[in-house]
Amino acid sequence: MEVPVQIRSFALKIWIILLTFIAGFVNASAVRLFASPISHHTGNVTGIAVSVTDGAFGFTVKTATSVVAFFLGAFISGLMFYQRKFTLKKRYGIFLMFFSSGFFAVSVFTFSKITSLFILALILGMQNGMFIFYGDVLVRTTHITGYLTDAAFALAMTLRGDKSKLKLAAFYLINIFCFLSGGIFSGVIKESFLLQICGIMYLFAGVYYFILRKKG
16 A cells, blocks of 8 residues: 655655665765775776776775675666655565665674675665655765755755755755764774664664654
8 A cells, every 4th residue: 555645744854864874874884894885886986997907806896896786776676666656655664674684684694795795785775776755856865976966056046046945955965964974973883883783773764664654
């Protein structure tokens, strides 16, 4: 059953912001554990190009693994959200529970670093591919590069007289701050606890979503 969504509801905004915070935490954790960002890939693709020409094939393989896993994760989301219609479907919550299980699995079982990196990047690719709308804006919750441009553009439009864009600019800026805050939070946690905390946060986000869905 599909539950209609009140796009402007405060509870939904909190959920979106929570996902962005978690992504910032996960990305910073990947940098600390594997020396590789996994939430955005412009720099990674450039790094692959440079490492190929420099003959640093170990770096090439590691970074390419992250890029391919992220792509595959987004592909999986595309199969699940192909209708491009944002309603409070169960699959959003199921995805988050799956993400939580993935992090707990990586923290408990002995995987190689490259396998663990693949799983983490796959999860963020799936998260970023989840079809979420805020008003008329398609939300991507794992990176902020586009938000930097969009926030600046919305602020410029506000200054030019379109006051309706101020809330949109605030939404972008809050998400940027939350991504940053997630990364800072990761930085103060012991490395041995990072993956477990990622799992706990995704579990919380999933439970929160199902409560949000039940209330409609």
